[in-house]
Amino acid sequence: MPSLSADDDPRLGDVSEGTVLRAILARTAPASHAILGPGDDAAVLAAPSGSVVATTDTLVHGPDFRLAWSSGYDLGWKSAAVNLADIAAMGARPTGLLVALAVPRNLRLSFVEQLADGFRAACEALAPGCSVIGGDLTVSDVLTIAVTALGDLEGRRAVTRAGARPGDVLAIAGEVGLAAQGLGVLFGRFRDGETPIPVDAGQLAPGEHAAVAAQLRPAPPIGLGPTAALAGATAMMDVSDGLVLDAGRMAAASDVTLAFASDALGEDPGRALAGGEDHALLATFPPGALPSGFRVVGAVLEPGPEGVLCDGAPAHAAGWDPYRDWDAAVG
């Protein structure tokens, strides 16, 4: 934070764990679903419908983000958003986050404060009523943000990947391919050799601002998860690893073929089919049940030799695998 001198903004290695925790907790919103919030051995969260939906996803410096490109605020926001999306994809409403931070000791306290601001802002914008209910703080040479999100089904059944039926419509809510476009901009133009360099907004074409923002600070349509469940979605999932790759998982789980129409996939269907990290919701609905906020992108067909088709032809896309893509991702 430019307004702070280094003396006002100590490194984490020079302050106590309690100081850091107090700084975080001062910035995260009161936990509205929490019966008992942070500060004891564990939090207690309301689970009024007798079950809790739970997911965990981790961001690691290197494969998942670069500090040259992401601010603390961006990282807090994104770490929250990707986990909220997994809760929404079950048709549930997010109720609480647990945040496990492993931080280098030379990191500034203000960075952790920005992280906390990002968590709070993402919850307020994407999942009102959800907030940080607990966490953990430890040290590591590699900045690592492991988030667990919890949610409530409000009496509904979970919408899994396994319920799509031939005759259903295939629909999407949210962006597909935009975050991948943003990553392409970052890798293509904001590196000095292999070293990431800060994004200069002045170098971004008008259409690129949204793409870079979608990569660094995605805003998946969390509220549409419960909406889809209420409308009768037969299957749903978060598109995190790439549309074709993820759709293939839904096709396998449901034992159906998912057939996309390229003219429903925006101006760059290839990018939409391959791109991940937007955290759109991919869902199937009985005919006539499509809720507002979702757009039809294809149809559910009987199972066949290919799980995913586009315009009738087999669709293949690599998607994202942290192991396979490790070498490509570093730098």
Place this chain on the structure above:
Amino acid sequence: MPSLSADDDPRLGDVSEGTVLRAILARTAPASHAILGPGDDAAVLAAPSGSVVATTDTLVHGPDFRLAWSSGYDLGWKSAAVNLADIAAMGARPTGLLVALAVPRNLRLSFVEQLADGFRAACEALAPGCSVIGGDLTVSDVLTIAVTALGDLEGRRAVTRAGARPGDVLAIAGEVGLAAQGLGVLFGRFRDGETPIPVDAGQLAPGEHAAVAAQLRPAPPIGLGPTAALAGATAMMDVSDGLVLDAGRMAAASDVTLAFASDALGEDPGRALAGGEDHALLATFPPGALPSGFRVVGAVLEPGPEGVLCDGAPAHAAGWDPYRDWDAAVG
């Protein structure tokens, strides 16, 4: 695993994420409280009493463990145990774990399989009915194991740190100081200069085996958490950072003085007061309510200038702070 050649035991960087996840899931027990287990965007866990207890704790290679000293099995076990203890400390019964692994790509697949075995074994031994219900896998240069544990209060109120009352008895279940003794053995004798070296069991004196095991593979009395709650415990916590340090937190939260008697603290009261990482349960009970499995170690007094006394004198102990102790811990 000695029976495997390197070809049979690939490095994680040479296999797909799916291969690793299948290896883990094949080794974790079926999730008895899970309405929906691993494999979808999120798990769904029963929360029959209308709330869920949630906590997260991370182990990072370096500050929290050394691969020279801990096997994969040890790490899975310990990562589970320390989180189960936080659930038990609320008086709740653990119902599920989410495991977020960030693993170096040169790690062997068998190591992750051992981790999974350790998680399963710890759950079966310490918290029957609890199992891994979900997780996440990513790559990092620093092996990092972030676990979230969930639990059920079975209709009871959570036992916080804030309910101790003057006149209550102060009691402990589990070891205090043994894990610290074990850490002393490891740092004292199993290093080559600053580099940790494998533990040679033949070099351990009879009493040291248990101490090293308590450090590497702690076995806190998880089932006694619900027992304490049923017996009417007024306050309870997991002793992770050191008995005096943690007792000071309970004393502050409850606005009381906690007075230990050294003759109730075993053969080395100083070590018991300073040592952490055993994950004993420290609890307070109304007179006459002490359940089996807990032993009286002192009394709860009116608040005074000192939060924690031992034999009537102020008790101070540093305990464990990952920031302050970072330099001392590395090596």
